[in-house]
Amino acid sequence: MELENSQNNALAKLPMLKLGEYEMWEIRIKQYFQIQDYALWEVIENGNSWVPIPVTAPESGPSTALKMTVPSTAEEKICKKNDVKARSLLLMALPNEHQLTFNQYVDAQSMFAAIKARFGGNEATKRTQKALLKQQYENFNASSSESLDSIFNRLQKLVSRLAILGVVTPPEDLNVKFLRSLPSEWDTHVVVWMNKPDFDTMGLDDLYNNFKIVEQKVKKYTGAINDEKNLAFLTTSSLSSTNTINTVNTGVSTGTTKVNTASTEISTANFSDATVYAFLSTQPQGSQLVHEDREQLHDDDLEEMDLK
Secondary structure: OHHHHHHHHHHHOOOOOOOHHHHHHHHHHHHHHHHHHHHHHHHHHHHHOOOOOOOOOOOOOOOOOEEEEEOHHHHHHHHHHHHHHHHHHHHHHHHHHHHHHHOOOOOHHHHHHHHHHOOOOHHHHHEEEEEHHHHHHOOOOOOOOOOHHHHHHHHHHHHHHHHHOOOOOHHHHHHHHHHHOOHHHHHHHHHHHOOOEEEEOOHHHHHHHHEEEEEEEEHHHHHHHHHHHHHHHHHHHHHHHHHHHHHHHHHHHHHHHHHHHHHHHHHOOOOOHHHHHHHHHHOOOOHHHHHHHHHHOOOOHHHHHHHH
């Protein structure tokens, strides 16, 4: 019951006219009228079936023929009612800024013709639109993040708009365009299907359904490759960080060795104890190195340095 109600609501939704999409709107508005009430579309397509009745002016007045614009028979009343309803729906389907302009048309048939002349475009605009759509078809491509459904639907919409303008795409060309627009992870399947003997005559829907079967496999394979790449990148980054730390530590150790060497050379030189102490105090880790180097000096050497 809920599904039926949702379908009825979808059918009851009036298709709104959007700029640049008149051809598609014309198809949808025709379907809408035919589903809602076919008599509404008949009024738009064939016009009113009732004819104003000529009447004669009173004898006292001028002898002129007048026309009665009110339908008289039951059939004419029904036709007039359908015309008013169809005209109102057409007016509601237009953008707000255009409703005042088209409100001047008194019947549905003349209003529909005016809408087509305004938004349908002339031959020059159709040629421009056709060239633009052809360029979009030639440059059609897809990214790795786009799903197979999205790629197929975009291509189908583009081909449908070309078909409305009279451009028919051969099945072989359409299949090749679809396969070549797929991301690189589909390359293996693309090569296999392009070498199939019935590839030239296969419909795009059949090709899409066959690729839909293996879509999950392709996604899993691509995901596994991406995981391996990420793991390799993380491992390389970790090793690079460890090597950098080791290099820094080696540099620090080398610097300590140089300081110790300098301290040893100074201890054997002919300087006073105070001079040696002052020099070592200026080196890295000064206090600890001074204490250690003083312990390494012999008492006789200290006395000799004091005498000199």
